[in-house]
Structure formats: structure tokens, C-alpha cells
Amino acid sequence: MNHVSALAFLALILSPALHAELLNFVRGEKRARLLGVSGSIASLLIGSALVTRFYMQKDDARLYSVLSFDGTGHGLHFGIDALNAPLIPLLGLLTFAFVMGGPVELLGKRELRALLWLESLTLLTLSTLDLAVLAIGWSVMLIPTYRLTVTGQGSHSALLARVFKIYHLTGVIAFLTGVFALAAWAHPSGLLDMSLTHLEVEVVPAPYRPVLFWLLTVGALVRMGVAPFHSWVPLSFERGSILAVTLLVSMRTGFYMLARLVIPEFAEAAHDATPVLMSLALVSAIYGSVCALGQHDLRRMIGFLVTSQSGIMLTGMVLGDPHAISGTLLYWLGFATSTTGLMLMVSALAARTGSADMRLFGGLVGRMPHLSACFLLFALATIAIPGSLAFIAEDMLVHGALSAHPLLTTVMIVAMVINAICLVRAFVVTFLGETRPLSIPVGALRDLLPRERIAAVVLLLALFVAGAIPGPLVASQSSAAHEIAQIENNPPH
Amino acid sequence: MPALPPIAWFALVAPLFPLAAAIYIGLSLLLWRAPDERFTARMVSVAFSLSVICTMTVAIYFITHDDTPIVLPLGAWFSTEGYHFESSLLVDRLSAPMMVLTATLCGLVGRFSSTYLHREPGQPRFYLLMSVFATGMFVLVMAGSLDLLIAGWEFVGISSMLLIGFFHQRTFPVRNALRAFVTYRICDIGLLVGTVLMHHYAHTATFTEVFGDQAWPGGRGTFTAGAATLIACCLLWAACGKSALFPVGSWLPRAMEGPTPSSAIFYGALSVHAGAYLMLRTHPLLDHSPVARAAVIIVGVLTAVHGTIVARVQTDVKSQLAYATTTQVGVIFIEIGLGFPRLALLHIVSHACLRTLQLLRAPNAIQDAMLLRAAAGPHPVDAEQVLPAANSAKETWQYHLALERFHLDALWERSVMRAFIVMAESAEAFEQRLLATIAGKPVRHHDKPAPIQTAEERRPS
Numbered sequence: 001m002n003h004v005s006a007l008a009f010l011a012l013i014l015s016p017a018l019h020a021e022l023l024n025f026v027r028g029e030k031r032a033r034l035l036g037v038s039g040s041i042a043s044l045l046i047g048s049a050l051v052t053r054f055y056m057q058k059d060d061a062r063l064y065s066v067l068s069f070d071g072t073g074h075g076l077h078f079g080i081d082a083l084n085a086p087l088i089p090l091l092g093l094l095t096f097a098f099v100m101g102g103p104v105e106l107l108g109k110r111e112l113r114a115l116l117w118l119e120s121l122t123l124l125t126l127s128t129l130d131l132a133v134l135a136i137g138w139s140v141m142l143i144p145t146y147r148l149t150v151t152g153q154g155s156h157s158a159l160l161a162r163v164f165k166i167y168h169l170t171g172v173i174a175f176l177t178g179v180f181a182l183a184a185w186a187h188p189s190g191l192l193d194m195s196l197t198h199l200e201v202e203v204v205p206a207p208y209r210p211v212l213f214w215l216l217t218v219g220a221l222v223r224m225g226v227a228p229f230h231s232w233v234p235l236s237f238e239r240g241s242i243l244a245v246t247l248l249v250s251m252r253t254g255f256y257m258l259a260r261l262v263i264p265e266f267a268e269a270a271h272d273a274t275p276v277l278m279s280l281a282l283v284s285a286i287y288g289s290v291c292a293l294g295q296h297d298l299r300r301m302i303g304f305l306v307t308s309q310s311g312i313m314l315t316g317m318v319l320g321d322p323h324a325i326s327g328t329l330l331y332w333l334g335f336a337t338s339t340t341g342l343m344l345m346v347s348a349l350a351a352r353t354g355s356a357d358m359r360l361f362g363g364l365v366g367r368m369p370h371l372s373a374c375f376l377l378f379a380l381a382t383i384a385i386p387g388s389l390a391f392i393a394e395d396m397l398v399h400g401a402l403s404a405h406p407l408l409t410t411v412m413i414v415a416m417v418i419n420a421i422c423l424v425r426a427f428v429v430t431f432l433g434e435t436r437p438l439s440i441p442v443g444a445l446r447d448l449l450p451r452e453r454i455a456a457v458v459l460l461l462a463l464f465v466a467g468a469i470p471g472p473l474v475a476s477q478s479s480a481a482h483e484i485a486q487i488e489n490n491p492p493h
Numbered sequence: 494m495p496a497l498p499p500i501a502w503f504a505l506v507a508p509l510f511p512l513a514a515a516i517y518i519g520l521s522l523l524l525w526r527a528p529d530e531r532f533t534a535r536m537v538s539v540a541f542s543l544s545v546i547c548t549m550t551v552a553i554y555f556i557t558h559d560d561t562p563i564v565l566p567l568g569a570w571f572s573t574e575g576y577h578f579e580s581s582l583l584v585d586r587l588s589a590p591m592m593v594l595t596a597t598l599c600g601l602v603g604r605f606s607s608t609y610l611h612r613e614p615g616q617p618r619f620y621l622l623m624s625v626f627a628t629g630m631f632v633l634v635m636a637g638s639l640d641l642l643i644a645g646w647e648f649v650g651i652s653s654m655l656l657i658g659f660f661h662q663r664t665f666p667v668r669n670a671l672r673a674f675v676t677y678r679i680c681d682i683g684l685l686v687g688t689v690l691m692h693h694y695a696h697t698a699t700f701t702e703v704f705g706d707q708a709w710p711g712g713r714g715t716f717t718a719g720a721a722t723l724i725a726c727c728l729l730w731a732a733c734g735k736s737a738l739f740p741v742g743s744w745l746p747r748a749m750e751g752p753t754p755s756s757a758i759f760y761g762a763l764s765v766h767a768g769a770y771l772m773l774r775t776h777p778l779l780d781h782s783p784v785a786r787a788a789v790i791i792v793g794v795l796t797a798v799h800g801t802i803v804a805r806v807q808t809d810v811k812s813q814l815a816y817a818t819t820t821q822v823g824v825i826f827i828e829i830g831l832g833f834p835r836l837a838l839l840h841i842v843s844h845a846c847l848r849t850l851q852l853l854r855a856p857n858a859i860q861d862a863m864l865l866r867a868a869a870g871p872h873p874v875d876a877e878q879v880l881p882a883a884n885s886a887k888e889t890w891q892y893h894l895a896l897e898r899f900h901l902d903a904l905w906e907r908s909v910m911r912a913f914i915v916m917a918e919s920a921e922a923f924e925q926r927l928l929a930t931i932a933g934k935p936v937r938h939h940d941k942p943a944p945i946q947t948a949e950e951r952r953p954s
Binding site for chain 1: 575920936
């Protein structure tokens with residue numbers, strides 16, 4: 001049975017990559033898109049099957065598989081637990097939405113390949129339990145993202161390429177240095193067995209533990225886009241090809257790294273660093289929301305909202321309250337979905353008009369009623385309207401956070417309010433009001449195509465069904481949240 | 494879920510009819526196309542009529558039977574170790590009249606709108622938002638806990654904002670919708686924090702557990718003065734936003750840009766009284782806190798005085814009615830603060846009915862007056878009657894103050910809006926400097942939008 005699971009994990013990870021390579025043999029953009037859709041659906045189905053199996057097993061907190069090289073237990077370790085269980089199907093869902101609903105202008109064959117490779121590497125990062133594989137997957141996923149984000153953006157690509165490289169090289173170098181140091185100290189069995197479950201962090205000399213903690217944390221914070229490591233996020237959204245970067249940002253692999261590796265393994269250092277992390281988180285939450293308020297470009301505005309949301313998530317994570325952490329984990333899922341939906345709508349608008357500058361628009365609801373309605377619904381889902389997943393997440397997050405630290409939580413609530421105002425203002429300015437004359441033919445302003453509508457409706461259904469019936473999701477995340485809270489509150493000395 | 498008494502089912506299904514109508518219209522608009530105008534109007538009318546029957550039955554039951562509150566436990570919406578989002582509905586002397594009021598006025602306004610919005614392109618959207626509002630209002634007045642009340646409160650706010658901007662092709666309604674939303678959001682912080690504080694101090698936000706299960710308004714609860722003051726002041730701040738109280742009420746006259754039926758139901762009848770309802774539901778807190786009680790009275794007095802003075806210089810009927818509404822809402826808050834909850838409830842119900850009638854009648858009343866004047870022939874207007882001359886500098890000053898609406902708009906724009914804009918501009922400038930440092934050269938500022946390019950121009954070389 002273990003081999004079957006291991007093969008299923010391999011199929012899950014390799015399926016998108018295989019489809020990406022099959023794209024080389026396909027002619028025509030329509031067929032390429034169909035193949036891309038089938039790749040994302042395949043990974044969604046395999047991921048859902050594995051996650052279902054994890055939830056159905058009653059005796060263990062983790063679905064664990066080893067793909068052994070030599071029959072001794074050494075090999076690749078995969079696992080699904082409460083932390084990554086919802087993320088695996090979510091990634092399949094988001095990739096499906098991008099491939100199905102992404103604009104033709106942004107999704108050529110080359111872009112589809114990069115997107116599917118990115119999915120594969122993200123799945124590898126999410127499902128592996130090996131430190132080396134985790135580090136490799138986490139770092140290498142930047143390659144397809146970079147290729148997709150920075151390519152073909154004309155005069156602005158130089159700045160974007162420079163900023164992207166500076167931030168991510170800093171993050172990856174810091175992270176890999178931390179991982180290598182950790183592996184050298186904490187893995188007595190050598191490189192063949194680097195399972196996270198066998199890590200012995202206490203072997204690391206005490207003075208070096210905070211250093212390793214901060215190296216890994218800086219890597220994670222850069223990936224999350226937390227201030228002051230955030231500038232690549234709005235710039236990539238504004239000037240890059242947004243699909244890959246949205247997938248990278250939505251999945252928040254930096255946050256995953258904190259929850260999977262950094263906080264559990266360096267609990268004491270994390271406990272000591274709480275004031276610094278909390279300050280960074282709150283500054284990020286407020287700074288991102290205030291910056292978003294001053295934006296005219298929809299893509300850049302959403303980029304800053306991502307920074308703000310990352311700050312809010314980090315606040316919830318480091319507070320040490322299980323309800324706040326539970327809320328944070330749900331916040332993660334909700335915002336990944338709604339940010340993806342928002343970016344799909346913005347990219348559809350930008351593909352039709354060549355701009356995402358709100359000042360050029362107004363009154364688009366008359367010409368694009370479905371696009372406007374979907375944008376509004378995604379915006380409402382992001383600002384936590386009752387019935388959406390974000391409502392449950394914010395409720396739990398605020399409850400937990402306020403009981404742990406009332407004053408700081410008020411700052412977080414202010415950030416949430418500004419974020420809501422930003423999004424509704426964006427909707428009002430872009431889609432309502434007097435129609436402004438555009439320099440493109442009226443016929444070019446077509447509404448959502450059926451495939452774009454399907455992608456939007458699937459994401460909306462996921463958001464509102466999970467929000468209306470949140471019980472199973474909350475229950476499934478609860479054990480992960482309590483585990484993290486337990487580690488944060490009682491760090492082993 | 495324990496077995497419910499038969500009457501409970503009537504209360505339970507009352508909100509489901511408008512909810513079903515909203516889901517049907519919403520899905521039709523999103524997935525297919527706008528449903529037929531006549532069908533939409535009839536479906537919504539039937540939904541509201543069924544709600545009226547259900548709520549009337551509940552109200553009659555309350556009149557003829559004992560008035561012990563009925564709690565309808567719906568179970569935990571979600572729960573995790575140590576925290577449960579308990580959702581229960583509460584039908585008592587306070588919520589039963591509000592349920593009847595909600596169903597009846599929504600039904601009447603829905604019927605009125607079928608003629609008023611005939612051949613209006615946005616008619617299905619109007620009915621969709623009306624149905625969402627009715628559902629939200631039912632949840633708000635029937636909520637058994639502050640947690641669930643927030644859900645209804647949010648639905649009321651969102652539908653209100655979208656209905657103010659109903660005529661989306663015009664600039665001012667849209668701008669005013671955004672203004673109302675910003676006010677709502679800023680004030681809703683109070684409700685959120687108040688709810689969490691209630692959980693913190695009482696370990697629950699379920700009304701019957703916090704205040705006891707005596708018939709309304711007999712609850713008491715056990716709070717220290719400090720806790721009660723803190724929670725009540727948070728809730729008062731939330732009520733200020735929704736009920737357009739001083740000093741954040743300047744959005745209300747602007748909200749009248751929406752269609753007349755929605756102005757009537759939202760800003761004459763139901764939504765504007767949601768804040769008062771919140772204070773009535775949690776009024777035992779005021780018994781523990783003289784400070785909060787004084788705050789409620791002061792806010793009520795300031796709102797009433799401001800409303801009545803400004804109403805006197807308004808030249809259009811809807812603005813005058815809007816300020817008349819704020820005056821009455823101010824008086825209702827004074828009654829709540831003075832400890833007359835029953836009187837306040839009676840005032841809410843009667844004021845809602847009267848104001849709905851006035852607002853629905855307003856457009857025709859002007860037309861009728863003009864017709865009468867035309868029939869009576871030329872009629873010289875005495876300027877002194879319309880605009881009496883000011884007798885003193887003090888009166889002139891008062892007159893200016895009323896015309897400028899006590900400068901509240903300017904104050905709001907200079908303090909809140911300006912502060913936000915300055916912060917946002919400073920943050921963006923800092924961001925540009927940061928990027929310039931990284932890039933080693935100045936980064937292009939986006940003072941003006943880049944020109945739109947054709948598809949060919951956008952294609953990468």
C-alpha cells in the first residue's frame with residue numbers, strides 16, 4: 001500500500017511536468033490549452049484522491065510514504081498532513097483556473113509549459129518531507145516564475161529583472177545557507193536520509209540556532225513579500241506577466257516554509273524573535289494597505305494588498321494563539337483563491353484594453369457586465385463578506401488575536417478595513433461611473449468568454465461553498481494550528 | 494438540533510424566501526442572462542408575501558401566548574477546540590415586531606418598485622439587492638448572538654452601498670456609494686471589536702446567555718462598569734455608522750441618490766434603524782455603565798439638533814426627509830439612553846412606516862403640487878415666506894452653519910480622507926525611492942496613466 005501511495009505522490013508531482021513536456025509535440029494554441037487543462041485537472045484529481053485518503057485514515061495524523069531506493073527506508077519521503085492537505089488540491093484548482101481562464105495574450109505554449117512546471121515544483125515542495133528536496137523544489141520554482149514573469153515586457157523588464165533577481169537571490173542564498181548548515185549539523189545519517197522527521201536541531205550549537213533561524217526566516221519573508229522584502233511583488237504584478245507570479249504569491253510558499261520547517265524546528269528562536277516578527281508583520285500589514293490605497297494601477301494595487309495580507313498572516317502566525325493560527329491557515333486558502341480570481345479578472349481586462357490603470361476606465365459595467373460582477377464578487381470574497389471563506393478566517397483570526405494582544409490586533413483590523421476600502425474603490429472607479437472614451441474600438445471590450453466565465457465560477461464556488469459550510473475545513477486545519485501554537489508557546493529548551 | 498416548536502418553523506423559514514429569490518436572480522444574472530422583468534417582480538413579491546405571512550404568524554403567536562423568548566438553535570456554524578461560532582435565532586418582543594416590519598415594508602416597496610422601475614434596465618439587479626437586503630435584515634433582527642448579527646449587518650451594508658450606486662452611469666451616486674461604504678467600514682470596526690470584547694468578558698456573545706433569558710427588555714447580565722462601557726462604546730460607534738449619527742452621518746443625504754424605493758426602505762425605514770436596534774438589543778449594557786448611557790444621549794442630542802437645523806434649509810424634498818430621519822433617529826437614541834426601550838421600539842416602528850410613506854410619496858407630491866399650482870393660475874411668491882431675512886448676526890451665522898451642514902463634510906474630507914491620501918502618497922514616494930535605489934536610476938512616476946495600446950503595439954518584439 002505504501003508503494004501505491006508513493007507512486008501516487010510521484011504521479012501527482014510529475015503529471016503537470018509531463019503535460020508541460022507533451023506541449024512540445026502539440027500544434028495550435030487551442031490544443032495546447034486543452035492539454036494544459038487536462039494536466040491541471042489530472043493533478044487536481046490525484047491530489048484530491050490522496051487528500052481524501054489522508055482524511056479517511058483515522059489512526060495517523062499523517063499520510064506518509066517512502067519511495068525507497070534500496071529497500072532500507074532511505075529514499076524520497078512524501079507526506080500529507082493537516083498543514084498541506086488543503087493546499088495540494090488548492091494548487092490544482094488555481095492552476096486549472098489560470099490555464100482555463102488566462103487570456104490568450106499571456107498564455108502561449110511557452111507560458112503554459114512554465115506554468116505547469118511551476119505547479120509541479122510547487123507540488124514537490126508541498127508534499128516532500130525531505131529537507132534537501134524541499135530546499136531544491138522551493139528554490140528551483142523561481143526559474144519558471146522568472147522566465148514567465150520577466151519575459152516580453154518591453155522597456156520595463158530591465159528594472160523588474162533586476163529587482164526580482166536581487167530580492168530572490170538574497171532570499172534563496174539566505175535560505176540555502178541555512179539549510180546546508182542545518183543539514184551539516186543536524187543530519188547524522190548523511191545526505192541520503194534528510195527526512196524532516198529525523199532532524200536533530202538540538203545538535204546545532206545554541207549560539208548558531210538564532211543565526212540559522214534568521215537565515216531561513218529571511219528567505220521565507222522574501223518569498224511572502226513581507227515589508228521590507230516586498231518591492232518585487234507589486235513590481236512583478238504591475239510590469240510582469242502576472243500568471244506565474246500570482247500562482248507563486250497566492251500559494252505563499254514562504255509562509256509554508258515557516259509553518260513546515262522554521263517554526264517547528266527553531267521553536268525557541270522563533271519564540272525569542274516574536275517581537276521582531278510581530279513588528280515586521282504589522283508594519284507590512286499597514287504599509288501594504290496604505291500603499292495600495294494610493295495606487296491607480298489595479299495590478300500594482302493587488303500587489304500591495306498581497307504584502308498587507310502577508311503581514312496579517314504573519315501576525316496571526318506569531319501570536320501563538322491556536323484560534324488565530326487556525327484563522328491564518330484559512331485566510332491563506334481564502335486569499336489564495338480570491339487573489340487568483342481578482343488577478344484573472346484584471347488580466348482579462350488588461351488583455352482587452354492594454355492597461356490596468358483605473359484612471360482610464362469607468363462605466364465598464366455596461367460593456368462587461370460579467371467581468372464586473374465577477375470582479376465585485378472576488379472583491380467581496382476578499383473583504384470577508386459573510387458566506388465567504390475569508391469571513392470565517394477573519395472571525396477566527398480576530399477572535400484569537402484580540403484575546404492574545406488587543407492593541408496590536410486593532411492595528412491589524414485597521415489594515416483589513418483599508419484593504420476593503422481599496423478593493424471597493426477599485427471596483428467603483430473602474431467599473432462604475434461615467435463611461436470614459438477609450439482609444440480602442442468598442443468591439444474590443446468584449447465580456448468574459450465562456451472559458452473565462454467557467455474559471456471564475458469554479459473559483460467563486462470554491463470560495464462561497466467553503467464559506468457556507470466551513471466546518472470540515474476548520475476541523476481539518478485545527479490540529480495543525482494547535483500543533484504550531486503548542487510549539488510556539490512551549491518551545492523545547 | 495432539539496425539536497423545535499411549530500411556531501419556530503415559521504420564524505425559521507421567513508428569511509429563506511428572499512434568500513431563495515436572491516440566489517435565483519443572482520445565478521441567472523451571473524451564468525445566463527437577466528430574468529424577465531415581470532417574472533422577477535412577481536417572484537420577489539411572492540417571496541416577500543410568504544415572509545409576511547410567516548412573520549405575522551409569529552407576531553400573532555407572541556400577542557396571544559406568553560412572551561417567553563424563543564431561541565432557535567441552529568448549531569455551530571463552525572467550531573474548533575475552545576471556540577464555537579454558535580448560530581441561533583432569537584424571537585422575542587424586540588425581534589418579532591422588527592421581523593414583521595422588515596417583511597411588510599420590503600413587500601410593499603417591492604410591489605411599488607414593480608411599477609416604479611418598469612422598463613428600467615437594472616430592474617433585476619434592484620430586486621437582487623432588495624432580496625439580499627431583506628435576508629440580511631432578517632438575520633440582523635433575528636440573530637441570537639452578536640456573531641450572527643455581524644453577518645446580517647454586513648449584508649445590509651453591502652446591499653446599501655450597491656443600491657446607492659444603482660444608477661452606475663452617473664458620477665455622483667457612485668461617488669456617494671463609495672462614501673457610504675467607507676463610513677460603514679470605519680464604523681464596523683466598533684462592532685467587530687465589541688463582539689470580541691463581549692466574548693472576552695462574558696465568554697459568549699449569545700444574547701440569552703449574556704443578558705439572561707427574561708422577556709425583553711428585562712435582561713441584565715453581569716458586567717463590570719469598565720467592561721460594559723468599553724463594549725457599549727464600541728457598539729455605539731458601529732451604530733453611528735449605520736444609523737447616520739453625528740458626527741459621521743453626512744453620507745445619509747447623499748445616499749438618497751439611489752432609486753426612491755430603496756431610499757425609502759433603507760434610509761427611511763430599516764437600515765437607518767439598524768443601529769438603534771443594536772443598542773436596544775444590547776441595552777442592558779447601559780444599565781451597568783452611566784458613561785455609555787451618557788454617550789448615547791449626547792450622540793442622540795447632537796444628531797437630533799444637527800438634523801433638525803440642517804433640514805430647515807434643504808431645498809429638495811429627499812434631502813429634507815433625510816435630515817428629518819436623522820433627527821428622529823437622534824431622538825430614538827435619546828430614548829434608549831434615558832432608559833425607555835419600549836418607547837424607542839414603538840418610535841422605530843412608527844417612524845419607519847411614516848418615513849417610507851413620505852419617501853415613496855415624495856416624487857408624486859411635488860408633481861401634484863405643481864399641477865395644483867398650474868391649475869390655480871399665477872401665484873406670486875412672497876420671498877419673505879420662503880427665505881425669511883435674518884434678524885441678527887447670530888441668526889445669519891446659524892443659517893450659514895445649517896447651509897454648510899455644520900461643515901461636517903469638510904471636516905471629514907480634511908481629517909479622514911486627507912490623512913489617508915497624504916499617507917498613501919508618502920508611502921508611494923518612499924516606494925519609488927526604494928526602487929530607484931535598487932535600480933540605480935530614477936524610476937518612472939505614474940502621474941498620468943500610460944496611453945492605451947492596440948494589441949499589435951502590445952505584442953513583444
